Amino acid sequence: MIVRTLADCEKTERRVESETGTWDSTRMLLKDDKMGFSFHITTIYANTETHIHYQNHLEAVYCISGDGEIQTLDDNKVYQIRPGTLYVLDQHDEHLLRGGSEDMKLACVFNPPLTGKEVHDADGVYPLETEEAEG
Numbered sequence: 001m002i003v004r005t006l007a008d009c010e011k012t013e014r015r016v017e018s019e020t021g022t023w024d025s026t027r028m029l030l031k032d033d034k035m036g037f038s039f040h041i042t043t044i045y046a047n048t049e050t051h052i053h054y055q056n057h058l059e060a061v062y063c064i065s066g067d068g069e070i071q072t073l074d075d076n077k078v079y080q081i082r083p084g085t086l087y088v089l090d091q092h093d094e095h096l097l098r099g100g101s102e103d104m105k106l107a108c109v110f111n112p113p114l115t116g117k118e119v120h121d122a123d124g125v126y127p128l129e130t131e132e133a134e135g
């Protein structure tokens with residue numbers, strides 16, 4: 001059994017800030033937890049744009065609060081994101097994620113799970129970590 005609070009996780013290395021200055025994220029579950037997915041609470045800052053392309057991961061994202069939009073780059077479609085919206089990157093969709101008039105709080109699930117070290121490649125591809133590469 002694992003029980004954690006967001007407040008406690010935010011005080012540890014689980015909370016990361018992007019080098020782009022456009023988001024922060026608290027990784028409440030990571031690969032070491034051996035659940036087969038990772039779980040994150042991410043804040044996308046208001047009036048920002050982040051380029052993301054998770055070529056090695058599938059991700060589902062649920063909006064808890066705030067507002068923003070996502071633009072998929074292969075077809076230039078724009079989708080509004082509001083509390084209650086779920087978007088799913090089932091095609092490893094390259095996209096621009098924009099914060100709206102206020103910070104957007106998102107709950108995110110990754111398969112395969114992130115290891116926790118991925119912040120340095122923050123605005124593009126996260127590598128698929130191998131057992132050898134971790135340590």
Ligand code: 9YT
Binds near residue numbers: 119
């Ligand atoms: C919105 C989004 O893609 N969140 C993913 C998690 C975050 N980028 C992280 O923890 O690395």
